[in-house]
Amino acid sequence: MSDVMTERQALADRPGGTSVPVSLKQARLPRWTPAALALASAAVGCGIGLAAGLDSRVQWGLIAALLFVVGTFVLSAAVEGARQAKDRLATGLVWIAFLLAVIPLASLLWETVARGSKVLDGYFLSHSMGTLPDALPGGGIYHAIIGTLEQVGLATLIAAPLGLFTAIYLVEYGRGRLAKAVTFFVDVMTGIPSIVAGLFVLSIWILILGFGPSGFAGAMALAILMVPVVVRSTEEMLKLVPNELREASLALGVPKWRTILKVVLPTSIGGITTGVMLAVARIAGETAPVMLLVWGAKTINTNPFQDAQQSLPLYVFQQWQQGSEASYDRAWAAALVLIAFVMILNLVARGIARWKAPRGGRS
Amino acid sequence: MAKRIDVSGLSAFYGNHKAIDDISMSVEPRSVTAFIGPSGCGKSTFLRTLNRMHEVTPGGRVEGKVLLDDEDLYGPGVDPVAVRRTVGMVFQRPNPFPTMSIFDNVAAGLRLNGTTKKSDLTDIVEKSLKGANLWNEVKDRLNKPGSGLSGGQQQRLCIARAIAVAPQVLLMDEPCSALDPISTLAVEDLIGELKERFTIVIVTHNMQQAARVSDRTAFFNLSAVGQPGTLVEIDDTERIFSNPSVQATEDYISGRFG
Ligand SMILES: Nc1ncnc2c1ncn2[C@@H]1O[C@H](COP(=O)(O)OP(=O)(O)O)[C@@H](O)[C@H]1O
Ligand SMILES: [Mg+2]
Numbered sequence: 001m002s003d004v005m006t007e008r009q010a011l012a013d014r015p016g017g018t019s020v021p022v023s024l025k026q027a028r029l030p031r032w033t034p035a036a037l038a039l040a041s042a043a044v045g046c047g048i049g050l051a052a053g054l055d056s057r058v059q060w061g062l063i064a065a066l067l068f069v070v071g072t073f074v075l076s077a078a079v080e081g082a083r084q085a086k087d088r089l090a091t092g093l094v095w096i097a098f099l100l101a102v103i104p105l106a107s108l109l110w111e112t113v114a115r116g117s118k119v120l121d122g123y124f125l126s127h128s129m130g131t132l133p134d135a136l137p138g139g140g141i142y143h144a145i146i147g148t149l150e151q152v153g154l155a156t157l158i159a160a161p162l163g164l165f166t167a168i169y170l171v172e173y174g175r176g177r178l179a180k181a182v183t184f185f186v187d188v189m190t191g192i193p194s195i196v197a198g199l200f201v202l203s204i205w206i207l208i209l210g211f212g213p214s215g216f217a218g219a220m221a222l223a224i225l226m227v228p229v230v231v232r233s234t235e236e237m238l239k240l241v242p243n244e245l246r247e248a249s250l251a252l253g254v255p256k257w258r259t260i261l262k263v264v265l266p267t268s269i270g271g272i273t274t275g276v277m278l279a280v281a282r283i284a285g286e287t288a289p290v291m292l293l294v295w296g297a298k299t300i301n302t303n304p305f306q307d308a309q310q311s312l313p314l315y316v317f318q319q320w321q322q323g324s325e326a327s328y329d330r331a332w333a334a335a336l337v338l339i340a341f342v343m344i345l346n347l348v349a350r351g352i353a354r355w356k357a358p359r360g361g362r363s
Numbered sequence: 364m365a366k367r368i369d370v371s372g373l374s375a376f377y378g379n380h381k382a383i384d385d386i387s388m389s390v391e392p393r394s395v396t397a398f399i400g401p402s403g404c405g406k407s408t409f410l411r412t413l414n415r416m417h418e419v420t421p422g423g424r425v426e427g428k429v430l431l432d433d434e435d436l437y438g439p440g441v442d443p444v445a446v447r448r449t450v451g452m453v454f455q456r457p458n459p460f461p462t463m464s465i466f467d468n469v470a471a472g473l474r475l476n477g478t479t480k481k482s483d484l485t486d487i488v489e490k491s492l493k494g495a496n497l498w499n500e501v502k503d504r505l506n507k508p509g510s511g512l513s514g515g516q517q518q519r520l521c522i523a524r525a526i527a528v529a530p531q532v533l534l535m536d537e538p539c540s541a542l543d544p545i546s547t548l549a550v551e552d553l554i555g556e557l558k559e560r561f562t563i564v565i566v567t568h569n570m571q572q573a574a575r576v577s578d579r580t581a582f583f584n585l586s587a588v589g590q591p592g593t594l595v596e597i598d599d600t601e602r603i604f605s606n607p608s609v610q611a612t613e614d615y616i617s618g619r620f621g
Contacts, residue, residue: 175421244458248521251416252472252528253448262471266462358461358510 116336163230215304233275515546
């Protein structure tokens with residue numbers, strides 16, 4: 001819409017612009033109309049809400065949105081004609097849908113930052129809970145950070161190669177029955193609830209084999225959740241590699257495994273890394289399997305293969321359960337750290353994807 | 364080092380679909396043989412049976428014999444990887460490796476043959492790029508990505524990549540169909556030079572190109588859509604274009620069908 005407008009202005013600004021036939025011109029609302037209308041409907045919406053004594057801000061917002069859509073449509077229909085009015089109606093609805101999607105996200109971030117930053121400081125990041133009673137302020141999440149990093153790291157070490165090789169098999173070698181079966185099981189695994197993955201490892205690792213709780217046990221359950229995500233995303237990335245490149249390499253007399261290693265993987269490595277990072281971000285917030293298999297701890301345990309550990313999501317859960325003012329604050333602060341961790345992973349993934357992307361076309 | 368190709372009774376399949384039927388022909392060493400014929404008559408398929416690339420396609424299957432000098436490409440114990448090192452290929456659309464520099468593209472095939480010494484590589488890369496008439500255009504930017512070149516340059520890069528592994532035979536599947544006339548001319552000149560050293564087989568839709576570059580021409584046809592393609596005749600290019608022995612060839616060349 002605005003493209004059309006700038007184009008039109010560009011035409012008018014050009015010296016020869018006056019030669020455009022008059023019949024192509026059309027009455028237009030000024031550029032600032034949507035913004036002005038939005039402001040006005042927001043104001044009127046609040047006014048109506050106040051006057052009618054509605055307490056819910058959501059109702060105010062809905063009234064304002066409705067006013068905006070109807071107002072734009074009517075005004076535009078009067079000035080610009082039916083086609084433009086429909087265009088503006090659609091644009092308005094898209095904007096409102098966008099706002100509806102963004103509001104919860106923004107408010108979640110805002111809430112977490114506002115509440116979490118209260119106790120988040122160097123001390124909080126570098127100390128464990130130790131023997132501190134839960135009702136007292138103080139303590140920290142160092143033990144939980146260590147635990148999350150180790151559990152997620154171990155899970156990635158297990159799941160990334162497994163998922164990568166499975167995807168390579170499916171895309172490059174898989175034909176017939178076995179490939180179909182593998183695809184089927186990957187699909188099934190995608191739907192496994194995290195608590196079930198936790199119970200599965202619990203029943204084998206702890207109940208049958210008799211090991212105690214450990215970060216590694218949790219990592220195995222997290223790996224089960226991670227593998228299908230890695231397989232799926234890697235598969236998509238490998239399928240994006242044009243067949244011509246594989247053929248070009250094979251036609252040079254390069255064996256198939258080397259073609260995959262030297263041509264297919266480098267071409268898709270950006271997307272594959274992004275997929276793995278997103279899978280990591282996805283499991284970093286898992287609580288249920290950690291609760292079943294790692295149990296949580298108040299003190300620092302750097303050995304993921306021995307004894308209980310803490311993790312960030314479990315820490316949030318446990319602190320919230322304590323129900324004291326101080327533990328609420330700690331829960332929010334830990335949640336903020338978890339969000340930051342996931343966001344950093346996302347940013348790194350995007351960075352890698354951009355950095356590794358093959359230069360398409362002419363550079 | 365160029366080799367002679369003798370094909371006898373060759374049929375190729377995609378699953379149950381027979382794409383070419385019972386083809387027999389000989390290709391002389393150090394010559395250019397052009398394949399012409401309507402789309403879908405199996406020229407690409409036949410070309411790909413000559414370096415065992417056909418079987419890379421899922422369901423691809425071949426019957427018959429292809430002798431390279433005296434060795435059957437489809438004989439027992441023959442390694443397709445070794446075949447492809449001996450019989451190189453250039454594709455219709457230029458397809459340099461997007462993650463590699465110009466230098467690495469040309470060196471790609473060599474690196475796996477065990478040539479990893481930088482000085483050897485540099486030598487061969489330079490020779491191959493010169494052989495592909497590309498050296499002067501890229502010598503200052505060997506470390507830039509190959510995808511940054513123009514279409515014609517990319518195709519010559521692919522030719523350089525193919526000749527770098529020193530094959531005996533070079534197969535080209537419509538190498539100029541994605542190129543402008545000037546780049547086409549550059550590639551055609553190059554083919555004229557390369558035939559001193561290689562046996563060249565080229566598929567083309569361009570009659571003038573076949574007439575310009577080839578010594579011998581093979582005409583393929585298919586009786587109906589869905590039927591397998593067959594070899595109609597192969598003869599000296601001059602004869603095919605002036606006085607072919609089969610009426611269908613004359614019709615095709617003079618544009619009466621196809
Ligand atoms: N990958 C493929 N799978 C199945 N059939 C194919 C495939 N490639 C080509 N064919 C079929 O083989 C026949 C010959 O095709 P092709 O060799 O590409 O002809 P040309 O190169 O002469 O145009 C056609 O009927 C085509 O449909
Ligand atoms: Mg073809």
